[in-house]
Amino acid sequence: xxxVSGGFGLDNLPYGAVARPGxxxxxxVRLGDEAVLLGELERRGLLAGVPAGTLxxxxxxxxLALGRDAWEALRGAxxxxxxDGPPAGCAVALSDVEVRLPLAVxxxxxxxxxxxxxxxxxxxxxxxxxxxxxNWRHLPVGxxxxxxxxxxxxxxxxxxxxQLPPAEPGGAPVFGPSQRLDIELELGxxxxxxxxLGTAVPASAAAEHVFGFVLVNDWSARDIQRWEYQPLGxxxxxxxxxSVSPWIVPLAALEPFRVPAPPxxxxxxxxxxxxxxxxxxxxxEVELEGTVVxxxxxxxxxxxxxxxxxxxxxxxxxxRPGDLYASGTISGAEPGTAGSLIELTxxxxxxxxxxxxxxxTFLADGDTVTLRGWCxxxxxxxxxxxxxxxxxxPAGP
Amino acid sequence: xxxVSGGFGLDNLPYGAVARPGxxxxxxVRLGDEAVLLGELERRGLLAGVPAGTLxxxxxxxxLALGRDAWEALRGAxxxxxxDGPPAGCAVALSDVEVRLPLAVxxxxxxxxxxxxxxxxxxxxxxxxxxxxxNWRHLPVGxxxxxxxxxxxxxxxxxxxxQLPPAEPGGAPVFGPSQRLDIELELGxxxxxxxxLGTAVPASAAAEHVFGFVLVNDWSARDIQRWEYQPLGxxxxxxxxxSVSPWIVPLAALEPFRVPAPPxxxxxxxxxxxxxxxxxxxxxEVELEGTVVxxxxxxxxxxxxxxxxxxxxxxxxxxRPGDLYASGTISGAEPGTAGSLIELTxxxxxxxxxxxxxxxTFLADGDTVTLRGWCxxxxxxxxxxxxxxxxxxPAGP
Numbered sequence: 001x002x003x004v005s006g007g008f009g010l011d012n013l014p015y016g017a018v019a020r021p022g023x024x025x026x027x028x029v030r031l032g033d034e035a036v037l038l039g040e041l042e043r044r045g046l047l048a049g050v051p052a053g054t055l056x057x058x059x060x061x062x063x064l065a066l067g068r069d070a071w072e073a074l075r076g077a078x079x080x081x082x083x084d085g086p087p088a089g090c091a092v093a094l095s096d097v098e099v100r101l102p103l104a105v106x107x108x109x110x111x112x113x114x115x116x117x118x119x120x121x122x123x124x125x126x127x128x129x130x131x132x133x134x135n136w137r138h139l140p141v142g143x144x145x146x147x148x149x150x151x152x153x154x155x156x157x158x159x160x161x162x163q164l165p166p167a168e169p170g171g172a173p174v175f176g177p178s179q180r181l182d183i184e185l186e187l188g189x190x191x192x193x194x195x196x197l198g199t200a201v202p203a204s205a206a207a208e209h210v211f212g213f214v215l216v217n218d219w220s221a222r223d224i225q226r227w228e229y230q231p232l233g234x235x236x237x238x239x240x241x242x243s244v245s246p247w248i249v250p251l252a253a254l255e256p257f258r259v260p261a262p263p264x265x266x267x268x269x270x271x272x273x274x275x276x277x278x279x280x281x282x283x284x285e286v287e288l289e290g291t292v293v294x295x296x297x298x299x300x301x302x303x304x305x306x307x308x309x310x311x312x313x314x315x316x317x318x319x320r321p322g323d324l325y326a327s328g329t330i331s332g333a334e335p336g337t338a339g340s341l342i343e344l345t346x347x348x349x350x351x352x353x354x355x356x357x358x359x360x361t362f363l364a365d366g367d368t369v370t371l372r373g374w375c376x377x378x379x380x381x382x383x384x385x386x387x388x389x390x391x392x393x394p395a396g397p
Numbered sequence: 398x399x400x401v402s403g404g405f406g407l408d409n410l411p412y413g414a415v416a417r418p419g420x421x422x423x424x425x426v427r428l429g430d431e432a433v434l435l436g437e438l439e440r441r442g443l444l445a446g447v448p449a450g451t452l453x454x455x456x457x458x459x460x461l462a463l464g465r466d467a468w469e470a471l472r473g474a475x476x477x478x479x480x481d482g483p484p485a486g487c488a489v490a491l492s493d494v495e496v497r498l499p500l501a502v503x504x505x506x507x508x509x510x511x512x513x514x515x516x517x518x519x520x521x522x523x524x525x526x527x528x529x530x531x532n533w534r535h536l537p538v539g540x541x542x543x544x545x546x547x548x549x550x551x552x553x554x555x556x557x558x559x560q561l562p563p564a565e566p567g568g569a570p571v572f573g574p575s576q577r578l579d580i581e582l583e584l585g586x587x588x589x590x591x592x593x594l595g596t597a598v599p600a601s602a603a604a605e606h607v608f609g610f611v612l613v614n615d616w617s618a619r620d621i622q623r624w625e626y627q628p629l630g631x632x633x634x635x636x637x638x639x640s641v642s643p644w645i646v647p648l649a650a651l652e653p654f655r656v657p658a659p660p661x662x663x664x665x666x667x668x669x670x671x672x673x674x675x676x677x678x679x680x681x682e683v684e685l686e687g688t689v690v691x692x693x694x695x696x697x698x699x700x701x702x703x704x705x706x707x708x709x710x711x712x713x714x715x716x717r718p719g720d721l722y723a724s725g726t727i728s729g730a731e732p733g734t735a736g737s738l739i740e741l742t743x744x745x746x747x748x749x750x751x752x753x754x755x756x757x758t759f760l761a762d763g764d765t766v767t768l769r770g771w772c773x774x775x776x777x778x779x780x781x782x783x784x785x786x787x788x789x790x791p792a793g794p
Contacts, residue, residue: 112629134566134567135624138569141625141628142632143631147503147544148715148717148720161597162712197548197637198555224712227532231538231626233626233628233629234630235540240594240595240714270572315557317633318545318546393595
């Protein structure tokens with residue numbers, strides 16, 4: 001399947017960081033197939049709206065801390081300056097540079113906000129009960145993930161080793177490489193200004209605190225997870241790597257793609273209500289070894305990002321600029337729309353056959369997985385997220 | 398109960414940060430009731446062993462990154478320089494300054510390593526089953542907590558609001574301030590040099606990666622936890638605040654207090670084995686509103702800190718300098734040795750009566766909780782952790 005091309009015009013202008021091999025990262029916006037270097041524009045006095053030095057470091061956190069007024073001023077200035085293309089000497093071809101993680105991630109939170117995903121996993125793991133646990137429709141279930149191992153697209157992912165479930169109940173665990181290495185197709189938001197410890201961010205104020213969005217592949221070792229997760233949740237089954245797309249699409253670029261979220265029943269508690277349309281119409285796909293194995297859309301998520309942020313702070317927890325909040329696996333109701341292999345293969349029962357005859361339940365060493373996202377038509381997207389890709393390395397010795 | 402006094406001699410020399418009110422933090426070691434300012438010693442050329450500037454910032458992370466050889470050189474230099482007391486102008490009375498959090502915490506992990514605590518909670522919540530889940534004796538169960546809300550001793554703790562369990566099964570949750578606000582008495586370690594993503598830290602190498610220890614109060618809202626925690630673990634029930642003691646006691650100061658850990662049955666997997674004695678003989682106490690309500694000792698923890706670190710990295714997760722790993726609640730087998738109110742009051746069934754007649758199951762607004770730790774005799778400790786204290790503020794509007 002070819003990459004999605006287009007979708008990186010002036011209406012998008014996503015933020016990231018690039019570097020020539022071995023050199024320090026420089027902040028940039030992507031325009032077409034070039035990275036426009038923000039530090040260079042700033043040095044030439046071509047940007048207004050942000051304090052000197054904001055854009056000269058390797059990460060976006062200082063910009064994130066400034067807040068929406070500054071982001072809008074900068075975006076307006078960039079759209080004006082770049083209307084006729086980047087000034088000479090201010091842009092580099094993406095083929096000449098590497099992308100780098102443009103964030104110092106403070107905390108990483110992962111939600112579980114797809115009704116279809118939660119239902120699928122409930123059916124697999126609790127076949128005799130209600131697939132949804134009693135809390136699911138009342139709050140966006142979430143947990144803290146690992147910030148240190150958030151990596152940028154292209155970073156190889158080493159298969160984790162660990163304790164795998166005993167062959168029979170009451171037996172001893174087996175030590176070895178995960179045999180059920182999976183992906184999770186997710187959308188994540190990156191925060192701007194935080195709140196003081198002890199206060200909450202109202203759902204209605206989410207847009208003041210959310211800078212933009214990335215694609216997230218929350219790599220998961222299902223066998224490690226099954227053995228470790230009771231009673232405190234996933235730990236080593238998730239912490240070995242979380243990959244993000246390199247270009248953070250600003251919320252401002254997604255405004256035309258805000259759509260109504262699915263109806264919620266029961267109506268959520270007051271603190272989880274936000275007027276307006278807060279689902280995002282973003283088409284998504286999962287490619288495994290060159291074959292698209294799933295197609296979905298983020299608009300089907302049950303819990304919206306304002307609800308996620310309001311919930312995460314209702315207890316007074318402080319957000320900081322550069323936190324990452326991921327949606328949880330995005331799965332749809334139809335066949336071929338699930339965002340994980342455990343769902344696509346129904347826990348391995350229904351393997352996938354690739355066009356060259358190879359069969360997959362979970363990931364094999366050497367497999368490359370690419371997630372893509374865009375708004376509008378795949379052939380000519382209005383706004384693109386590009387992709388997040390990773391290749392599995394064999395487990396260590 | 399009086400504070401523990403003493404234990405801050407040359408054999409301890411714990412690291413922290415202090416500031417005059419409204420001023421920037423300065424790194425320091427504690428000697429008696431004074432903070433010896435490390436930046437000042439460095440400026441005067443009185444310290445060797447660490448690169449210039451390492452100690453001039455507000456946090457210890459640059460020192461943590463240097464590793465054990467540098468730490469030992471610095472400790473040796475300090476012990477020599479301070480043998481006759483601090484040079485004039487290099488120390489401030491603790492009564493003249495505030496303590497500050499001396500770390501930029503990267504990731505915060507919380508374990509569940511006390512057999513007695515896990516058994517107590519299992520008995521309360523699963524009265525009809527085995528109190529220990531099948532994985533517990535095979536691995537140190539843990540999860541990621543919130544780094545942004547790790548606060549230094551003395552920081553007030555606002556009672557969290559959130560969704561409380563429905564009155565009856567199948568009912569709707571109730572929104573309001575937590576009614577079951579609890580403490581957790583824990584010991585935490587702070588990391589030094591990390592490992593590369595995709596590699597593991599062997600249990601035998603833990604001492605190269607662990608800088609020192611603090612007391613941790615992992616405040617917990619039991620009602621929020623009970624409703625939210627399935628299937629992904631604690632989230633808002635813990636993320637509102639985690640308090641740490643201000644002075645990081647170096648592992649070097651604890652060497653004389655390394656003792657054998659409790660026997661482990663079954664023998665753990667190879668990667669969890671470390672020769673030598675790795676339990677720490679640290680006496681602990683919990684004071685509630687001026688009354689000591691629990692006395693314990695960290696030496697009873699089932700899983701040791703080298704095992705915790707080896708487990709947390711066996712999947713290739715990278716540690717960074719300044720990560721915090723807490724033990725989980727430390728409870729003993731005898732009455733009055735549990736490290737949480739839910740255990741001390743058996744989920745509220747057996748309230749505590751304070752000397753002035755006030756009754757407590759969980760914490761009331763205005764309550765002050767102080768955890769203390771020391772090695773040796775309480776009256777004249779060889780090494781002290783000092784204390785971590787916090788007072789409960791009423792929930793927000």
